[in-house]
Each structure stands twice: as structure tokens, then as C-alpha cells.
Amino acid sequence: MATEEYVTDSSSDFTEYWIDLFLGIKGNEYFCDVDDEYIRDRFNLTGLNQEVSKLPTLIDIITDLVDIESQPEEHRDTLEHNARILYGLIHARYILTSRGLNKMFEKYRNGDFGYCPRVHCQLHPLLPIGLNDQPRLNSVKLYCAKCEDLFNPKSARHSVIDGAYFGTSFPAMFFQNFPQVIPIHSKETYVPKVFGFKLHEYSKLNRWRELQRIKLEKRLVKNGVQISNVVGGFVTDPVEDHPQELEQSASRQ
Amino acid sequence: MPSDPEDDYIPWIQQFCELFGHDYFVPVAQEFIEDDFNLTGLSSQVPYYREALYTILDYQVETAEDHPDEKAILNGSHSNNNTKTELPNKALLARSAELLYGLIHARYIISKPGLTAMASKFERNEFGSCPRYFCDGMHLIPVGSTDMAGQETVRLYCPCCNDIYIPSSSRYLNIDGAFFGTTFPGLLVKMFPEIENQCRIRINKFNQNDFGLKLFGFKINELSASGPRMKWLKMHPKSSEEKDEYNNCEYSIPLDEVSTGDESDMDDNGEDLDDDDKTMASE
Numbered sequence: 295m296a297t298e299e300y301v302t303d304s305s306s307d308f309t310e311y312w313i314d315l316f317l318g319i320k321g322n323e324y325f326c327d328v329d330d331e332y333i334r335d336r337f338n339l340t341g342l343n344q345e346v347s348k349l350p351t352l353i354d355i356i357t358d359l360v361d362i363e364s365q366p367e368e369h370r371d372t373l374e375h376n377a378r379i380l381y382g383l384i385h386a387r388y389i390l391t392s393r394g395l396n397k398m399f400e401k402y403r404n405g406d407f408g409y410c411p412r413v414h415c416q417l418h419p420l421l422p423i424g425l426n427d428q429p430r431l432n433s434v435k436l437y438c439a440k441c442e443d444l445f446n447p448k449s450a451r452h453s454v455i456d457g458a459y460f461g462t463s464f465p466a467m468f469f470q471n472f473p474q475v476i477p478i479h480s481k482e483t484y485v486p487k488v489f490g491f492k493l494h495e496y497s498k499l500n501r502w503r504e505l506q507r508i509k510l511e512k513r514l515v516k517n518g519v520q521i522s523n524v525v526g527g528f529v530t531d532p533v534e535d536h537p538q539e540l541e542q543s544a545s546r547q
Numbered sequence: 548m549p550s551d552p553e554d555d556y557i558p559w560i561q562q563f564c565e566l567f568g569h570d571y572f573v574p575v576a577q578e579f580i581e582d583d584f585n586l587t588g589l590s591s592q593v594p595y596y597r598e599a600l601y602t603i604l605d606y607q608v609e610t611a612e613d614h615p616d617e618k619a620i621l622n623g624s625h626s627n628n629n630t631k632t633e634l635p636n637k638a639l640l641a642r643s644a645e646l647l648y649g650l651i652h653a654r655y656i657i658s659k660p661g662l663t664a665m666a667s668k669f670e671r672n673e674f675g676s677c678p679r680y681f682c683d684g685m686h687l688i689p690v691g692s693t694d695m696a697g698q699e700t701v702r703l704y705c706p707c708c709n710d711i712y713i714p715s716s717s718r719y720l721n722i723d724g725a726f727f728g729t730t731f732p733g734l735l736v737k738m739f740p741e742i743e744n745q746c747r748i749r750i751n752k753f754n755q756n757d758f759g760l761k762l763f764g765f766k767i768n769e770l771s772a773s774g775p776r777m778k779w780l781k782m783h784p785k786s787s788e789e790k791d792e793y794n795n796c797e798y799s800i801p802l803d804e805v806s807t808g809d810e811s812d813m814d815d816n817g818e819d820l821d822d823d824d825k826t827m828a829s830e
Contacts (some may be wrong), residue, residue, distance in 0.1 A: 485709075499793070508778060
């Protein structure tokens with residue numbers, strides 16, 4: 295009987311960690327857990343007192359030094375709300391640190407942020423990014439490293455998360471830190487066809503874009519950068535070295 | 548039994564379009580299916596073609612289940628009187644009917660009434676919005692990457708970024724792309740110029756800010772492996788030189804200009820540097 299009590303006690307203690315509760319809320323799958331030590335180090339929180347009021351109380355709530363139930367009832371909702379904002383803003387800073395990056399790398403590998411919906415990206419995993427570093431301006435977006443484009447999250451739950459909780463620098467820092475996961479970009483494009491014939495203006499724009507890419511490739515090669523089938527480079531078939539021929543053969547088909 | 552089934556009788560086509568995950572389909576007009584000209588060539592692609600066609604049109608169809616003893620006799624007597632072709636079983640027939648309907652659907656939606664019906668579905672955003680942030684919720688158009696049935700599932704085309712996407716819901720991942728065909732989006736965009744107008748507004752809205760990864764406000768140099776390498780993919784000509792260059796792409800890529808254009812390359816680099824300076828100053 296005594297042991298039983300002990301077990302239930304510890305399990306209820308475990309679920310009451312504020313951060314664990316926060317991460318368990320549906321829609322918060324993009325967040326990783328921030329170390330207690332990181333939150334308690336006031337240096338890491340420089341400037342955040344301008345974004346939320348009662349910063350010390352909020353820190354105590356997040357790190358479970360103070361139970362939110364012990365606060366006056368009329369303040370609880372605002373405190374909880376501000377605690378979540380504060381956690382998000384700390385999170386944006388934490389994921390740029392080495393420990394944070396490693397945690398986000400795990401989530402990236404698991405595909406926690408979803409996959410690129412673009413057909414030619416072949417389900418490349420996405421990374422969260424903010425358009426601003428100030429809160430309350432824009433919701434979180436997802437960055438695909440393969441097409442270097444921004445996407446809206448699929449689920450409505452994710453599209454209400456503030457982008458500032460991830461920050462504008464996160465993907466760039468991520469790829470500085472893990473250059474091995476920079477993808478090889480695909481050159482494939484789509485041109486609408488009617489009865490097998492490409493639509494002219496789309497085709498023309500596509501040719502111009504291809505020209506821009508060829509110019510970029512020339513610039514890179516001139517500077518001694520490897521680009522064929524290497525990280526950050528382009529997928530290259532032997533045939534694709536002569537795009538014009540390819541174009542012609544495609545139009546002949 | 549005599550009157551009840553008549554009352555709640557639902558035509559096969561309506562039933563098919565109301566199935567879970569079939570909300571991309573429009574009901575094909577009965578007259579379109581009844582015109583044999585529209586069905587040219589389909590009989591070789593669909594097994595039990597005639598029975599499938601009758602099913603779609605809600606005619607009486609005999610299946611193997613309806614004549615269990617007849618089949619036994621046929622098998623027993625070594626198909627002596629096999630002038631009547633073998634009867635399909637119900638499951639096979641249902642599959643054939645769906646395949647046939649899909650292929651007719653692909654033809655119907657590029658006819659005038661079909662295009663109109665699909666356009667109003669497009670207008671109501673029934674195919675979903677483009678997931679790309681800079682397309683600002685442009686409505687999508689279903690497309691197949693091939694016209695052969697059984698090859699690829701349906702994709703969604705965004706006329707704004709001119710790219711194809713995977714449907715966001717898994718319920719559409721078993722729908723054949725050939726049931727929409729490769730031609731449909733191109734024709735829809737050309738038939739309803741309003742779509743291109745909507746795209747132009749969006750492109751102009753976002754053409755000014757070109758997105759690229761930044762680290763603490765600084766752009767990443769394109770020589771870096773993590774630098775911008777895919778900007779060309781969604782680029783539009785902006786400056787007058789770019790517009791001239793764009794006009795030179797009328798029939799082919801002017802490749803010879805690239806090799807002689809060293810000075811302009813230098814200019815490009817110079818511009819990039821200027822941009823960096825600006826961001827540093829503003830940050």
C-alpha cells in the first residue's frame with residue numbers, strides 16, 4: 295500500500311512539470327524542451343522583460359519553482375499566457391545554441407516539422423522559421439532547404455504559433471552547424487502542357503529562369519565551387535550538361 | 548420492395564462523386580457519356596468496358612453473382628455456347644466502372660461544360676490553397692503527371708508559382724492523376740484569364756522582397772554551400788535588362804550570352820555586396 299502511494303505520487307509529480315505540460319499541448323509539436331539551467335541564467339533572458347511583465351514570477355512558473363495554482367485566481371490566465379510567450383521567446387534563443395540545435399536536429403530527422411509539399415522536392419523535411427524576431431507580427435512558416443522556399447504549416451493549430459518563437463536565424467544557423475544535411479538541389483521544373491504542348495509564356499519564363507541558374511552555375515564554377523551532385527549543388531545527369539539539346543529533344547517528343 | 552428503392556434511388560455518378568475523398572470530381576453530364584464519340588479508344592483501356600459503361604449510366608447489368616448456375620453450366624460444358632462473353636463479378640465491375648468514369652472525367656473536364664463546372668469548384672477553393680507562403684493562398688488546380696491510368700496519383704498545380712504540389716490530405720493520395728489529365732490546368736488558366744490576373748497581383752505583391760536565409764540579419768553568400776542557390780526557381784524579371792534578357796528567351800535559352808557576359812556577372816556580385824551593406828546599416 296505504501297509503495298503504491300509512492301508510485302502514484304511520483305507519476306503525478308512527473309506530469310506536472312510546466313515544460314512537459316506545455317510540450318504536450320496539441321499544436322506545440324514544433325517546440326523542443328529548453329534546459330532549466332538555460333532559463334535560470336538571467337544573461338540568456340536579456341531584454342525579454344520588455345516583452346512580458348512579471349518576468350521573475352514567469353521564470354519560476356516555467357521552472358516549477360512556483361505552482362501557478364498558488365497565484366491569485368484572477369491573474370492565473372494572464373500568467374499562464376505570458377509564461378507561454380516567454381517560453382517561446384527563450385526557445386527562439388535556445389535553438390541557436392549548440393544543445394538546442396542538436397535537439398532540433400533530432401526533430402528534423404524525425405520529420406516533426408512536416409515535409410515539403412512540392413512534388414519535385416520529394417518529401418524533403420522542413421524547418422520552422424519566423425519572418426520577424428519580434429513577437430505578435432507573423433505566424434511561423436516552414437522552410438524547405440531543397441527549393442529554398444517558405445510554406446504555410448498544413449495544420450491550423452500550427453499556423454497560429456508566433457514565428458518569433460523560432461526566429462529568423464534558425465534555419466541558417468542550423469545549416470551552418472550541420473552542413474552535411476544541406477540537400478543537393480533539384481533542377482526539375484514544371485511547365486503546364488495542353489495536349490502535350492507546353493504553354494509558350496510559361497515555357498519562356500522557365501527558359502529565362504534556367505538561364506539565371508546557368509549564370510549562377512557559371513559564377514560558382516568560376517570561383518572554384520563544386521556544384522555537380524555535391525551538398526548545396528545541383529543534381530546533374532550527364533545529359534543535363536547540354537540543356538538546350540535536352541530542351542529540343544523534349545519538344546520533339 | 549416495388550416502390551421504396553425507386554424513391555431513394557441515387558444515380559451511380561452522384562454516388563461516386565459523394566464518396567469519401569472523391570470531392571475533386573465533378574459529375575459528368577449523362578449526354579457526354581452517351582455520345583460514343585467521346586469514348587473513342589476507352590474500350591481498349593477498361594476491362595468489361597460495356598458492363599462498366601452500363602453501370603455508370605445505371606442500366607441493368609448482369610454480373611456473375613446474378614447467374615451462379617449459368618456460370619457453373621458454362622464451366623461444366625466447356626463453354627460450348629460461349630458467344631456471350633464471360634460475366635464480371637461485382638468487385639471487378641465496380642473497379643472497371645470507376646476506372647472508366649475517371650477516364651471519361653479527364654475528357655469531360657476539358658470540354659466546355661466540364662471546364663465551367665471545374666472552374667466554379669476552383670472558385671470555391673475546393674481543391675485547396677497553395678502551401679507556398681508567397682502565393683498568398685492561391686487556389687490550386689488538380690493535375691495528373693501522366694494521362695495513363697494507374698501510374699501516378701493526383702497532384703495540384705498552382706498557377707501563381709507554376710509548380711505542382713502533393714495534396715495536403717492523405718485522402719486524395721489514392722486518386723489517379725489520369726482522372727484529371729495533364730492538359731486540364733493549362734486549359735483552365737487559358738480559358739479563364741481572371742486566374743492569371745489573380746496570379747499577377749500576387750506576383751507583383753511579393754516580387755519586391757526576395758527571400759533568402761539570414762543569420763542575425765546578414766544574408767549568406769551564394770558561394771557558401773548553404774547560400775542561396777534556388778532563387779532562379781521562382782524569379783520574375785524585374786529590371787529592364789532582365790526584361791530584355793527574358794524577351795531573348797522567346798524560343799531558346801541564349802546560352803552564348805552567358806559566356807560573354809562576364810562583366811555583367813561582376814555587376815551582379817557588386818549589387819549583392821551593396822545589398823549586404825544596406826541590410827547591415829538598417830539592422
